Amino acid sequence: MSDTIFREYRPSDAERSDRSAGDRLRHREKVRESIRENIADIIAEESIIGKNRDKLIKVPLRGVKEYRFIYGENAPGVGTGDGNTQPGQVVGKAGKEGQGKGDGKAGDQPGVDYYETDVSLEELIEIMFEDLELPNLERRTLREIPSDLSSKRKGYRHVGIRVRLDKRRTARQRVTRMMATLRSRHHQAALPAADASAEPPAETAYNPETVPTPPPVAVKKRFPFHQDDLRFKHLETDTREDSNAVVICIMDTSGSMDTMKKYLARSFFFMLYQFIATRYRNVEIVFIGHHTEATEVTEEEFFHKGEAGGTFISSGYQKALDIIAERYHPSLWNIYAFHCSDGDNFDSDNPAALRTAKELCEVCNLFGYGEIKPLGSRYYESSMLNVFRRLDAPNFQAVLIERKEDIWPSFKAFLSKDRIKEAS
Amino acid sequence: MANYEIAELIDWDARIREKAAEFGLSWYPQEFEICDHNGMLGYMAYSGMPSHYPHWSYGKSYEKLKTLYDYGVSGLPYEMVINSNPAIAYLMRDNSLLLQILTIAHVYGHNDFFKNNFTFTSATRAELTIETFKAHALRVRRYTEDPSIGIEKVERILDAAHALAFTCRRNLSIRKLSREEQVERAIEQAQPRPDPFQRIHPRAEFKEPETRRVPLEPDEDLLLFIRDHNPFLAEWERDLLTIVDEETKYFLPMMETKIMNEGWASYWHKKIVESLKLDQGLHLEFLVRHNQVLRPIPGQINPYHLGFKVWEDIYRRHENPTPEEIRKYGAPTKSGTEKLFEVREVERDTSFLRRYLTEELMRELDMFEYEARGDELVVDKVSDEEGWRKVKETLLKNVGTGWIPVIKVEDADYGHTRTLYLKHYHDGRDLQLEHAEKTLAFVQRLWGHECVLETVLQGKRSLLCYNERGFSMRALK
Incomplete structure (x- = not known):
């Protein structure tokens, strides 16, 4: 019988043979694809709205689950006990796939399949907007101002101002110079002796312990810092041309806006904000709540405070116009305004609403109106959509949101207005 | 962590082979490869094959194994052996000397099983394993790189083929009849039987046998059936179906003999290591490791444990049967060792457990049947006088390929x-x-x-x- 062969472990081989790399990559692509396909559902899930960007979100994966013909729940199993098992005893939790295959080894049998993965909100938003295939949004030259708020550290220089002196590097530089000087002195001293056992100079330079004791005079002598030793941190201001944007969220807070309607509105605002934030460096957000009168409110109040009373939509628009005039001049700011309401406006206010909406269209990059009518309610309530049909500004879009599934399509529709404008 | 040199392993290997030969095991030439955890994870994802065609599901499997490993949910196996000639086994580099000795002995048990058990000898050709998998990988890669096909189309077929792969014949040692043979058989069966009282009986009506139907007899090989009967498949698509079917059939014997195979390897590693006369330190470590591998897992079936117990029981019943056992099962006609080697050759999990898992052993192992009631798994029957048959029946339905619907x-x-x-x-x-x-x-x-x-x-x-x-x-x- 031939001899057994032992192949020894070689780290170089192990490093080279990352054989599953290609398949892992393909799997990740599949995961991403699966997320993209289900993005509308995922966004509609309540849990992600208003979360912080680093937060991990569990995303169900449909495309990467592997299916086979398998048995369902009424398949009994067999196990071994501790010697005293009685009928009726509970031995585990049901509902897990692969239960009862007591097989601690990597097997040939499919076990529990995972169909959820963690994705950060950041990544999710990236995928979301990848899907939109949006062009660069319109930004007029005037609105581009160099944002030099941030500066990045970039290397070290010989000259600089005092506050940026890097003491550590400077000290190190001095030591290096000192060692070099000592070595050259020592070298010169040793040269005539031609000592064969002298250590190579390179080594002495790097290892202070093996430095042969230099002549005492050299040590005693002061070795001050020199101009050449100084090292300064170099900062570069980030002069990327960047622009400001403001998102104005206007919401009807009248009595007719219930929690569901507010939630739908909130989802929309959330996406709008996230999207704008990926495109502009400096994004501000303004919340305006209105019933018959409008007030600027905080985010908390905006989403949670319910008010009673009727609705004058024009009041909200007027407030937005006031705020724009006061703080966000259109020549410096990209303005995105969006209004969510259930469309239950007092008829007498409609002409005023139309007029102020027109004015808003003139100052905003995009202005949108979302009418929130949970399914079924649209037949008996009045609608602003008919009124706004008369408003034909290219950067205006009115959408109807009936369910959470509508949020994504309406969002796309809203942003597509911008695209059309660019094309023209 | 590793406290050994390769030279030591070679030395131990020689001693182990000497013992194994004394016990009567026979095996394919063996090759060992020492690998680290990354290598092992890689091999696990690809079922141990040094070359395998690419598919995203293996990437997924790798990620999953790695996550479980990194978070300490599951460890890694001490070894992996593949059924090929020469047999290839992977040893974890970081294992201690004792674990390597134990593992090497264990590997020879598997190797002997691959070489001798009928499920392997009748359905797989060990000397071609590596080359076959390599050829499959080559073909799949060629289709992927073919500009007129590409990865998307290849995956479309492979995804579907993987889903259906296990819908195939179970016992590969039963020859599949060709269409002509099936027709012949149908005609034969339709012939009137010879009747000695022909004269007094009314003549049996001759029914024309059905010979046009496709398939004539229900066909289990779903992938092959589609391959042969869907004329719209391209040649490369047919080839992909063939590849997936061939791989599945390579792995079927492993599934069919999981309990026997692990039990057999554990039985022999114990015998061999005990006969090596290890010094006390190594021996104590051996006892610990051996018991870790063979411990019963409450509520589940540990194939190592169950298999080992049954093999041990077979041996004992043929060497020292109790009087009661003689009364019940008859006096043994073979020696324990003879019986062991016979069983190792001619059984697979289902038949092995049906024949050799006795009522007494089931009771000793405290086997029970559970089923889902609401959110909980509840014990339904235990191995008492009334229950054991039912428990055993359920067990037999679940072992081997029993988890795959027919x-x-x-x-x-x-x-x-x-x-x-x-x-x-x-x-x-x-x-x-x-x-x-x-x-x-x-x-x-x-x-x-x-x-x-x-x-x-x-x-x-x-x-x-x-x-x-x-x-x-x-x-x-």
Whole structure:
């Protein structure tokens, strides 16, 4: 019988043979694809709205689950006990796939399949907007101002101002110079002796312990810092041309806006904000709540405070116009305004609403109106959509949101207005 | 952590082989490869194959194994052996000397099993394993790189083929009859039987045997059936189906003999290591490790444990049967060792457990049957006087390939619309509906026409359909 062969472990081989790399990559692509396909559902899930960007979100994966013909729940199993098992005893939790295959080894049998993965909100938003295939949004030259708020550290220089002196590097530089000087002195001293056992100079330079004791005079002598030793941190201001944007969220807070309607509105605002934030460096957000009168409110109040009373939509628009005039001049700011309401406006206010909406269209990059009518309610309530049909500004879009599934399509529709404008 | 040199392992290997030969084991030449945890994870993802065709599911499997390993949920196996000639085994570099000794002995047990058990010898050709897998990988890569095919199309077929791969014949040592042979058999069966009282009996009416139907007899090899009967598949698509089917059939014997095989290897590693006369330190470590591997896992079946117990029991009953056992099973006619080697050659898990798992042993192992009631798994029967038969029956249904529902192709032209009619041979266990729906979609993808699956759901015969309009379901009378 031939001899057994032992192949020894070689780290170089192990490093080279990352054989599953290609398949892992393909799997990740599949995961991403699966997320993209289900993005509308995922966004509609309540849990992600208003979360912080680093937060991990569990995303169900449909495309990467592997299916086979398998048995369902009424398949009994067999196990071994501790010697005293009685009928009726509970031995585990049901509902897990692969239960009862007591097989601690990597097997040939499919076990529990995972169909959820963690994705950060950041990544999710990236995928979301990848899907939109949006062009660069319109930004007029005037609105581009160099944002030099941030500066990045970039290397070290010989000259600089005092506050940026890097003491550590400077000290190190001095030591290096000192060692070099000592070595050259020592070298010169040793040269005539031609000592064969002298250590190579390179080594002495790097290892202070093996430095042969230099002549005492050299040590005693002061070795001050020199101009050449100084090292300064170099900062570069980030002069990327960047622009400001403001998102104005206007919401009807009248009595007719219930929690569901507010939630739908909130989802929309959330996406709008996230999207704008990926495109502009400096994004501000303004919340305006209105019933018959409008007030600027905080985010908390905006989403949670319910008010009673009727609705004058024009009041909200007027407030937005006031705020724009006061703080966000259109020549410096990209303005995105969006209004969510259930469309239950007092008829007498409609002409005023139309007029102020027109004015808003003139100052905003995009202005949108979302009418929130949970399914079924649209037949008996009045609608602003008919009124706004008369408003034909290219950067205006009115959408109807009936369910959470509508949020994504309406969002796309809203942003597509911008695209059309660019094309023209 | 590693406290050994390769030279030591070579030395121990020689001693182990000497002992194994003394015990009567016979094996293919063995090769060991020392690898680190990354290498092991890689091999695990690809079922131990040094070369394997690429598919994203292996990437997924790797990620999963790695996550479980990194978070300490599951460890790594001490070894992996593949059924090939020469047999290749991977040893974890970081294992201690004792673990390597134990593992090497264990590997020879597996190797002997691969070489001698009928499921392997009749269905796989060990000397071609490595080359076959390499050729498969080459072909799949070629299709992927072919500009007229590409990865998307290849995956479309492979995804579907993987979903259906296990819907195939179980016992590969039974030869599949060719169409001609099936026709011949049908005609033969239709012949009137010789009747000595022909004169007084009315003449039996001759029924013409059905010979045109496709398939003539229900066909279990779903992938091969589609390959041979869907004329619209391209040559490369047929080839992919063949590749997946061949790989599945390579792995089937492993599934069919999981308990026997692990038990056998554990039985022999114990015998061999004990005969090596290790010094005390190593021996104590051996006891610890051995018991870790062979411990019963409460509520589950540990194939190492169960297999080992049955092998040990077979040996004991042939060497020192109790008087009661002689009364019950008859006096042994063979020595324990003879019996062991015979059983190792001619059984697979189902038959092995049916024949050699005795009522007494079941009671000793405290085997029970559980079923889902609401959210909980509740013990239904234990191995007492009344219950043990039922428990054993359920066990037999779950071992080997018992977890795969039996589904056969009944008709390729159902209702004369080229609808593929599949039938699930219901044995009391219903199909998981979501999986059935999605998998049926894969059947339709490969078949190209409507596919229906007859099954029983909650006691009612039902027909699941999948066509271009999607999935539907109706009750059958």
